[in-house]
Amino acid sequence: xxxxxxxxxxxxxxxxxxxxxxxxxxxxxxxxxxxxxxxxxxxxxxxxxxxxxxxxxxxxxxxxxxxxxxxxxxxxxxxxxxxxxxxxxxxxxxxxxxxxxxxxxxxxxxxxxxxxxxxxxxxxxxxxxxxxxxxxxxxxxxxxxxxxxxxxxxxxxxxxxxxxxxxxxxxxxxxxxxxxxxxxxxxxxxxxxxxxxxxxxxxxxxxxxxxxxxxxxxxxxxxxxxxxxxxxxxxxxxxxxxxxxxxxxxxxxxxxxxxxxxxxxxxxxxxxxxxxxxxxxxxxxxxxxxxxxxxxxxxxx
Numbered sequence: 001x002x003x004x005x006x007x008x009x010x011x012x013x014x015x016x017x018x019x020x021x022x023x024x025x026x027x028x029x030x031x032x033x034x035x036x037x038x039x040x041x042x043x044x045x046x047x048x049x050x051x052x053x054x055x056x057x058x059x060x061x062x063x064x065x066x067x068x069x070x071x072x073x074x075x076x077x078x079x080x081x082x083x084x085x086x087x088x089x090x091x092x093x094x095x096x097x098x099x100x101x102x103x104x105x106x107x108x109x110x111x112x113x114x115x116x117x118x119x120x121x122x123x124x125x126x127x128x129x130x131x132x133x134x135x136x137x138x139x140x141x142x143x144x145x146x147x148x149x150x151x152x153x154x155x156x157x158x159x160x161x162x163x164x165x166x167x168x169x170x171x172x173x174x175x176x177x178x179x180x181x182x183x184x185x186x187x188x189x190x191x192x193x194x195x196x197x198x199x200x201x202x203x204x205x206x207x208x209x210x211x212x213x214x215x216x217x218x219x220x221x222x223x224x225x226x227x228x229x230x231x232x233x234x235x236x237x238x239x240x241x242x243x244x245x246x247x248x249x250x251x252x253x254x255x256x257x258x259x260x261x262x263x264x265x266x267x268x269x270x271x272x273x274x275x276x277x278x279x280x281x282x283x284x285x286x287x288x289x290x291x292x293x294x295x296x297x298x299x300x301x
Contacts, residue, residue, distance in 0.1 A: 024160055027069050027100075029078035029088065030057050031276040032139040033110060033148075035285045037077060040153050040170045044163050045075075050091070053277035054252045057083055058224075062091040070095035073106070075159055077152065080109030081116070081136035105159050113151040114138040118205055139275060141206035142185065142289055146178050181286055186211075189293050191300060196242070198235060200227070200249035200258060204272065207292070216242045219249070219257045227257035239265055246299045250274035270299040 024045040028034035034049040041047070050066055051057050057079070070076065070091050078084055092101060099106035111133065118135035138144040153171035157164035193212035199205075200219045208215055217235050219227040247258045247269045255271065262269035272292050273282035281291040 024074045024156070025069075025072050026075045026077060027073040029076070029084050030139070032145070032285065032288075033077040033079070033152075035276040035288075036145065036149060036152060037075075037156075039174045039285065040149060040167055041156055042166075042170060044160070044166060045156075053273060053275045053282070056252055058086060060087050062087050062094060067091060067094045070100065071097050073097060073100050075106045075108060075155065076100035077108045077110065079111050079136050079138065081111035081133040081138075082131045083111075083136035105155065108152060108155045110144075110148045110152070111136060111138060113147045114144040115141075115147065117209055118202065135202060135205050137203040138206055140204055140292075141210040142178070142182055142285075143210065144206065145285060146175060146182070149174055149178070177286070181289065185289050185293050189296070192293075192296055195246065195300065196244045197246045197248050198244045198261070199247075200253050203250060203274070204248055207272075211296075216244050219247075219261070232257060232261055235261060236264055246270050246296070248272060251278035268299040270295050272296075 023043065024041065026034075026037050026041070026045045026047045028037060028047065028049045030051055031049045031053050034047050037045055037047045048069055050069075051060055073095075076092075078088060097106075098104065101107060116134035116138070118131075120132065120134075138148075149171055153167045156167040160167070189211050194214065196214045196216045197208065198217045198219065199208075199215055202215075202218060202220075202223055205215065207213075217238070219231065219235070221228055221231040244265075245267060247262050247265075247267060249255060249258045249269070249271055251271055251273050255269070258269040271279075272295055273279045273288055276282055276284060276288050278288070279291065282288040
């Protein structure tokens with residue numbers, strides 16, 4: 001009996017001495033990628049986002065608290081495509097975290113796996129804030145989310161091979177649920193096909209392309225430049241020849257220009273969440289597109 005107790009205590013103490021599998025620390029540059037990591041990794045990852053839905057992802061500051069999170073990250077998930085060019089290089093340098101530098105397994109660019117649109121034929125700063133690799137706002141097309149999920153699950157498995165089967169199983173489950181949701185969204189959004197819209201900035205092009213909607217103008221005179229009185233007057237004057245049924249903006253964008261034009265043109269201004277957390281309904285990736293489709297259809301009514 002004493003020998004049995006001794007063996008039991010020895011095994012118990014051995015188990016106590018073995019550290020528990022630590023969850024990965026994942027820093028996402030944007031809320032949509034934080035939400036996707038959560039779908040794929042569950043409780044195997046501690047996930048945070050460098051930006052919120054109420055921030056322009058082009059322009060944030062690499063604050064000390066954000067640098068500290070980057071310093072402790074096992075995986076960095078960003079869009080790439082120059083979206084974070086104004087702040088990510090500083091964050092990477094200041095973090096001094098070798099694991100998440102470009103070229104390392106802990107550095108993941110979602111844009112590498114997307115179907116990209118709006119690639120410029122030539123680069124000219126006179127045309128505004130144009131991205132050489134194409135339009136970086138890939139998350140507004142849910143088909144891109146599915147493509148990125150496959151690659152992201154593989155990246156998680158690479159840096160955490162002990163849980164590789166777990167990540168792959170989660171990805172397959174997510175893919176099945178996402179495919180069913182995609183079919184539902186496309187079915188519900190059928191009335192939007194061919195609808196002409198004005199958008200604040202060219203950050204909804206992927207959404208419009210997916211749904212078969214048409215952009216007939218932007219509130220910004222050039223990408224990245226704030227809407228001007230002259231641009232708004234031009235849009236208003238041009239509506240009889242190029243009519244639009246909706247004016248669209250993302251939740252983080254100033255609503256004064258879209259409201260001004262909506263009031264004078266007598267067409268609805270619709271505020272879309274743009275990413276997870278963009279409003280109270282858009283709590284995860286599925287709810288994001290549920291709410292987006294509902295708001296677009298509501299604008300038509």
